[in-house]
Amino acid sequence: MGSIEATVNATLLLSRAGVDRRGERRSDPDLFDRLASSTTTRYLPLRDGQAPIRDGGLVLLDVAPAGDGTPPLYLGATTADGAVPAGTDVVLVPVPGSESAGPADAGVYQDDHAGAVVPGAQWRGLRDAVDDLDAVEAGLFVESLALHHWHRVHRHCPRCGAPTEVVEAGWVRRCTADGSQHFPRTDPAIICTVVDDDDRLLLGRSAQWPANRFSTLAGFVEPGESLEAAVVREIGEEAGLVVDSPRYLGSQPWPFPCSLMLGFTAHATGTRAVPDGIEILDLRWFTRAELVSAVGAGEIRLPGTLSIARRLIEHWYGEPLTDPEGER
Template sequence: MEIAAEEAGLIGPLLLARSTVDRSALLRGDTEWLARAWADPSTRVLVVDDARALVRRGAAGAELVLLPPDRAPEGERYLLGVDDAGVAYFAVAAPLPDPAGLPGRPDAEPANLRQAGAQLDDRDAGLLVYAVALEAWHSTHTHCPRCGTETLVTAGGHMRLCPRDESQHFPRVDPAVIMLVHDGADRCLLARNPSWPERRFSVLAGFVEPGESLEGAVRREVAEEVGIDVTDTRYLGSQPWPFPRSLMLGFFARAVSYDIRMDAEEIAEARWLTREELALAATTGEIMLPSEVSIARRLIETWYGGPLPGSW
């Protein structure tokens, strides 16, 4: 039996895969254009610090606090792109400014993607994910892996150059598969990591290993974590997960065995749930589902066929 909800398509957007600003890769190496853009008062700057930015919340949602260049603090600069109106956007990695000193923004507060990602519009969600990902990579790749020399930020923040051996180093992305395992009928498998609180459940996930296909990673991770064999791997979609540098690739996979044999280091609990059991457990709080910014939530709700209550 095929899953009707899966055939119907994704239930809700992948909230961290939204963006409206062109990344303008061809401009990253144009130092004259970068200087002009930074001097333009219409340019907007997002300050990011340890994966957080200033966010202003309102009745209609949340918005990023974006500054003109002359009010931005000193720090590493990353070009985020240019929108359809010709406005350039940069990120600066620096301590967040005091909201009290920002005109019209005294109520702004620091927030990360988990806290604000679902409330941001498409433009702001894309800008924050992008800035957080670049900041995370730069903060952990300050020196040349070949000779240990401190590297320089170039290409609008999209490359680090070693001044000693002239090697070039680019932001890393780690692919990870995340999959909802189902039985082809009316049951799905949810599990809890040993480091999570009681009642917190999600789908299975793991990093892709060198020389491995995505489908192979799905089969291997499910077998390793819960001892179940799967087939009929079907792709849902992807979204960045910059904690610190993952790209989450979402799949459905149909089980061909059903006895759970957990890897105790990876899995504390694992349960087969029917749609009725899943809805009841989520409603009563017996289980807590992933947050709405996660691809895990979209996998679960797409399989279920609609929104479910509660989240981490």
Template structure:
């Protein structure tokens, strides 16, 4: 089974060092330290530069970073370097070199482990803060605390924490070892992927797998096996990956017409031939769906189909 570290958006290179989040003197000293690196972020995008090995984040010394914006402490690395995100209404107007703005969907798969972990963390925090300016208990304004990992109500003092919505994503196979893939009407022509859906209140993740598959495709699932998880900050989900076996008596497909416009069973030969002909576009490289399909397929999908 693949480990989470094999997934594009689950890689880490920085210790989040949560014990420093409420230590204001330490945070102030860390921000002013000459080795500290700052990641400006706005609207889910940061500056990157393109290299032969992929994209790299543009990280600024704190003394070169804008003086306005919300600071989020992201952690420290093994050399003691501290990392902060700086969220603003827009990215800094001027940077030297070939820096360009980019988001996770575009560059998440080509970033280093450190950069992927930093950007996922920063994107998730920025989105949460942007949408949670007021207290859900009393309606009064909230203010940032815990180095960006808490919002505290200015009236009733209630503390609010970043939201993470669990979602299941699953590759289901039948008795012939064919895999079940579906497509949405809004996707590019030929795009197919695994089924997925959110976990509902009071529901186990195994129950969610079975419910989502029968709701979307009419297929009944028997065995369910957990594989790995990956953060999916679009905007605030945790994708929980599963393999499942269809009930032999319930493999007939009936799509719901809402989540899916089409679903079908694929053999390895059918999927491989479709990708080779350019008629089938598999899930993107940053999605856990890609890894579930490759786990069943038995090898990496053809390079021509990877992007």
């Protein structure tokens, strides 16, 4: 058996990294000209958070498509042979999406546009397509979503409100008025299995989820807070429990739109769990047999197999769990 960290991360489909980001190339002012004349450069269009998929694989173009006005963004070079050969430089090109068309004709516009940009491909979201993607394709898609979202919501300087411009091949935005530099953001969030003295697992039902979905507790890390302190605070707030010795188990980027989920497990010093009634409506302790029984009876639903929540639960359980009615 490998390390605990490897055990969790190896099962996380969005943590597969198949791209060398080649950060040292970003400051080259001629980078995109060099890439355009290289035979190993490919372009990935992104539209409304969706990428072109054909025969289960990501479609990369030899020539840059017409973009939506956002400058091209350099993703890096692929590191392993798969559907895309190793050493391929990939450039992200956001293309006009449904936001560009009026609501009345959005559907028609989308259909026409998909065919125009990538013949024969379908626009698909990451969650929908990821099962069929290899590590390189998944890495490119995750990186693209996260980076593009940041550009969409950081068009103005947070200091003075002036427009910002894209520099460093897409990895910095610079204020056109005061020259300040702004870097892509990721929001860290902790997510944690809580286990009692009898090795039972605590799961909660969130106000935001379907009625019978139970999952691990989670929350964003606050400014000035360590990950461990965030675990203790969140479990205290959402379940009224004191936990000790949080232990890190692995992480997964969650670009919906910009989170990094940091997985932990922690031991509860008591068992009297009280939901906060706002974020968490119900809390239950499960033995392994009780969990399998409740899922099998359809009494509760597990989080989707794409999520780190599911993998953390399975880490506690000891092997993969089956939920026939479950989602991704």
